[in-house]
Amino acid sequence: MPETEAHVLWQALQFEGLIWLITAALLAGFVRGFSGFGSALIFMPLAGQFLPPLWCVMTLVAMDIFGPVPNLPRAYRDGRPMMILWMILGMGLALPLGLLVLGQMDTLLFRYLVSGIALSAPLALIAGFRIRAAFLTPKVLFGVGVCGGFLGGISGMPGPPVIILHMASRLAPAIIRANTMIYLFLFDLSLLLSMALSGDLVALPVVIGLVLLVPSMLGNIAGGYIFNPEKETFYRWVAYIVTLAAAVGSLPLWD
Template identity: 45%
Template sequence: MPDALAAALATPGLGWLVLAALVAGMVRGFAGFGAGLVFVPVAAQVLPPLWALITISAMDLLGPIPNIPAALRRADRGDLLRLVGATLLALPLGLAALSMVAPEMFRTTVSLLSLGMLGCLVGGLRYRGPLGPRMVLGTGGAAGFLGGLAALPGPPVILLYMASPNPVAVVRASIMAYLFFFDIALMGVLAVQDALVLVPVLLGLALALPNLAGNLLGAAIFRPGFERIYRAVAYSIIAVSALSGLPLWE
């Protein structure tokens, strides 16, 4: 354990990861979304693909724990079960695809997915059809595959719930609960596959500290009357992070 912790703290680019974790936490704190879209493109530039996946999952696992009981009370449990069930089926497929992706391709894929999600958010793209069980199951499958392939399970679920008739509190609770269970599912699947590496787990737990600080800071500076400004700032940060991962600057 001490050797693994020392290796985690000696990770090249650790300063960038700490900064990305802090800023990602701030974005989530004042905008309510986008932490993965900020952190993963940066992590993909300094970590192997599987390590990036493990690191963000370990980082995100601790922070939401105090809020999970309330989230489970408010979430749409039927939809949540469907999302998680479909994710469990598709996640191993995403991980299998990840094992065949070169680091450079992973980095580019993550950045393009982040930019695509940003375009959907800025453009107000919404699913207009009925939100039936099949649609929810399909979304869970897409989220599981993308989570295994690119460490970004959130975009399909967020786009689904943007079209939900549920109150905002239910939507936020459902997304929070889903992402928490995704992290648990990922750790479980990797453990079963004997692919759960200790060093990125410890790295993620260490990065949970600046991430939590960012969450608290973002929540502290949030003012409901300036929500549009916060969203614009969040969109700008996501854009910078995603663009930094593209092979345009090499």
């Protein structure tokens, strides 16, 4: 291994707060494995305590890019490709604008933002509003993708608009899990490509993310193993509780 690469890896392994980031990655991967979402909602508020905004996003992307891979074949079988396509088209349009805003954001504001998003998403889901499946038109899906792309760009959390829409639908739990998992995976790919093209990628947060890949993937495997569509309500509430706890516990006012 070249000396520079070894030095960056050593910096990553010695990074202050790494043990907490590992714990957050394991927990986030586990929840994503059985629910199809929750990875960024759980990880970002916790990571914001130790990393600056752009580094948080880079670390999340490097960690998430491979974490869901063990569950993707099943998600591909269960999902609805055309629904995912419309959301991805909208996301790709708005993502660069969100990243532009993120680059100018203060760390304290970022921490409040990600905690606020992580708090509001499960509360919106708990409210329990419902829509008909016929409402999920290409225009609606595209618009939700735009919202998710911008939100993902400024916070690293593209999921809430997509998750809330799917959870409000009457789609089967397996389809909801599959669509959100594939959408989030493709968002990670798009975000990585955007940051690489803009020259914003930094070695250290990427390597930290790759270190976190192992606990994230182990969590995904464990969560996917226990997933049972017949226990949809139980899994939802576990995801809600973990997300809310991570968001409240990470608010800057506790510093």
